Amino acid sequence: MDNLAPQCREAILEIKPYVPGKPIEEVQRELGIQDVVKLASNENPLGPSPEAVLALREAVEKIHFYPDGTCYYLKEALAAKLGVTPDKLIIGNGTDEILKLLAEAFVNPGEEIVVADPTFSEYEFAAQVMGGRAIKVPCRDFRHDLTAMAEAITSRTRLVFICNPNNPTGTIVEQDELDAFLAKVPTNVLVVIDEAYNEYVTSPAYPDSLAYVRSGRPNVIVLRTFSKIYGLAGLRVGYGISQPEIIHALNRVREPFNVNFLAQVAATAALKDEIHVAKSREINREGKEFLYRELEALGLQFIPTEANFIFVDVGRDSREVFNRLLRKGVIVRTGDIFGYPTFLRITIGTPRQNQRLIASLREVLS
Ligand SMILES: *Cc1c(COP(=O)(O)O)cnc(C)c1O
Numbered sequence: 228m229d230n231l232a233p234q235c236r237e238a239i240l241e242i243k244p245y246v247p248g249k250p251i252e253e254v255q256r257e258l259g260i261q262d263v264v265k266l267a268s269n270e271n272p273l274g275p276s277p278e279a280v281l282a283l284r285e286a287v288e289k290i291h292f293y294p295d296g297t298c299y300y301l302k303e304a305l306a307a308k309l310g311v312t313p314d315k316l317i318i319g320n321g322t323d324e325i326l327k328l329l330a331e332a333f334v335n336p337g338e339e340i341v342v343a344d345p346t347f348s349e350y351e352f353a354a355q356v357m358g359g360r361a362i363k364v365p366c367r368d369f370r371h372d373l374t375a376m377a378e379a380i381t382s383r384t385r386l387v388f389i390c391n392p393n394n395p396t397g398t399i400v401e402q403d404e405l406d407a408f409l410a411k412v413p414t415n416v417l418v419v420i421d422e423a424y425n426e427y428v429t430s431p432a433y434p435d436s437l438a439y440v441r442s443g444r445p446n447v448i449v450l451r452t453f454s455k456i457y458g459l460a461g462l463r464v465g466y467g468i469s470q471p472e473i474i475h476a477l478n479r480v481r482e483p484f485n486v487n488f489l490a491q492v493a494a495t496a497a498l499k500d501e502i503h504v505a506k507s508r509e510i511n512r513e514g515k516e517f518l519y520r521e522l523e524a525l526g527l528q529f530i531p532t533e534a535n536f537i538f539v540d541v542g543r544d545s546r547e548v549f550n551r552l553l554r555k556g557v558i559v560r561t562g563d564i565f566g567y568p569t570f571l572r573i574t575i576g577t578p579r580q581n582q583r584l585i586a587s588l589r590e591v592l593s
Contacts, residue, residue, distance in 0.1 A: 238336065238358035245348060249558045260556040264583055266574040267558045269394070269424070269536050271458035273510060273577070275493070276503040279459060282496035286489055294488035301486075301495045305466060308498060309437060314471045317478065318494075320485050322423060322452045322465030326353040329448070331480040333385045333417060334359035340386040341379045343371045345395055345565035347421065350388040359385070369396040369530045369538070373408040380416055387412065390421045391436075392428060395565050395572040397532025401432035409439065412446065417473065420449045423465075424534035426456040426504060427511055433533070440468050448473055453490075455535065456507050457497040462490040511535050514575040521585040525592065536574045538562070541592065545571045548591055555587040 248267030255263055302313040319325035326349050334340065336358030342350045344363035351361035362384075364376045371389060380387065389408075391400045400408075405420075412418055420436045439447040448469035454460035464486060467477070497503070518537055522529050529539040541548050545568060549561045562570025573584065 242355045263556045264580045265558045267560045269574045275458040276497040276500040278500035279493040279497040286492040296483045317467045319465045321463040328477045330357045332476040339383045342388045346390045347394045370398045377411040388419045392424045392534040397534045399533045402434040405434045423452045428533045453494045464490045464494040551591040557587045
């Protein structure tokens with residue numbers, strides 16, 4: 228008998244583990260601090276939609292049933308809101324799942340995806356799981372360089388990811404840039420426009436990406452989520468909008484009950500709660516103004532943001548600043564994982580949280 232251990236697929240050896248925001252409970256446990264503020268994962272500081280919570284209270288009595296594998300009611304509600312037919316929708320266990328479905332359905336081993344650098348790491352992860360490779364195109368002035376991204380497309384390219392607004396920079400791709408880019412992309416390359424933060428955008432130049440789908444463009448999928456402004460990150464619901472042919476391909480690799488029952492109920496209720504969305508947008512706008520002012524007063528450079536987080540240059544190894552903030556009970560994110568070791572990515576919080584962050588940052592930096 229030989230004594231070889233089971234060998235995993237070689238393709239997955241390259242995968243770097245995802246670095247999540249540190250959970251509040253972990254900081255409480257490890258540092259013995261009770262009052263902890265998490266500004267690390269771009270969650271809604273106002274919490275979930277109260278309408279969603281109300282709907283969940285009733286729904287919890289029915290969790291012995293399997294969920295509706297088609298997400299009928301959620302799709303109906305989304306279709307009505309977005310002005311598309313339900314056959315153009317796919318719902319996922321978070322947008323993360325849809326990223327993986329995209330790779331499973333479209334990327335063969337050795338094939339390529341094109342992404343910006345820095346951007347959300349899950350695009351590369353999904354491609355790597357399938358034995359694909361990410362071609363990383365450096366940002367210009369912290370923005371997607373769509374000219375260079377178009378030039379990076381080859382016969383091996385299957386997917387191009389545009390994170391809009393971009394995580395971690397908070398910058399956007401504008402309508403005219405995106406129009407020009409799409410005109411250059413071969414129709415057999417699927418362009419994935421990830422709009423996880425679209426509800427926070429204030430720029431009038433932000434693209435109407437759904438118009439591409441409505442007009443029948445064959446190679447665009449728009450991704451959105453209930454994890455950010457709708458405050459349902461813990462339940463995991465994201466969705467994609469594309470042509471029925473693309474949706475069919477994704478459904479082939481989707482598990483039959485991928486979106487749990489409570490998630491469907493909460494998302495459907497949250498979608499109708501426009502008051503909560505409006506409040507969340509407003510508190511973000513106020514927080515952004517406050518943080519811009521205070522960061523400037525601290526003499527720190529930052530990238531103006533269209534999202535609910537700010538990419539800030541602290542001018543020194545940000546892991547040190549991160550650790551010292553942690554001991555004051557404030558969790559943020561370091562930029563090293565994005566290739567920017569002097570940056571922090573900070574979620575915009577409530578006024579109290581923002582004040583606490585700035586006070587802590589002032590002490591740590593002085
Ligand atoms: C937070 C985020 C998502 C949402 O992920 P979920 O799996 O839906 O929670 C998607 N894309 C980006 C860029 C994000 O920052």
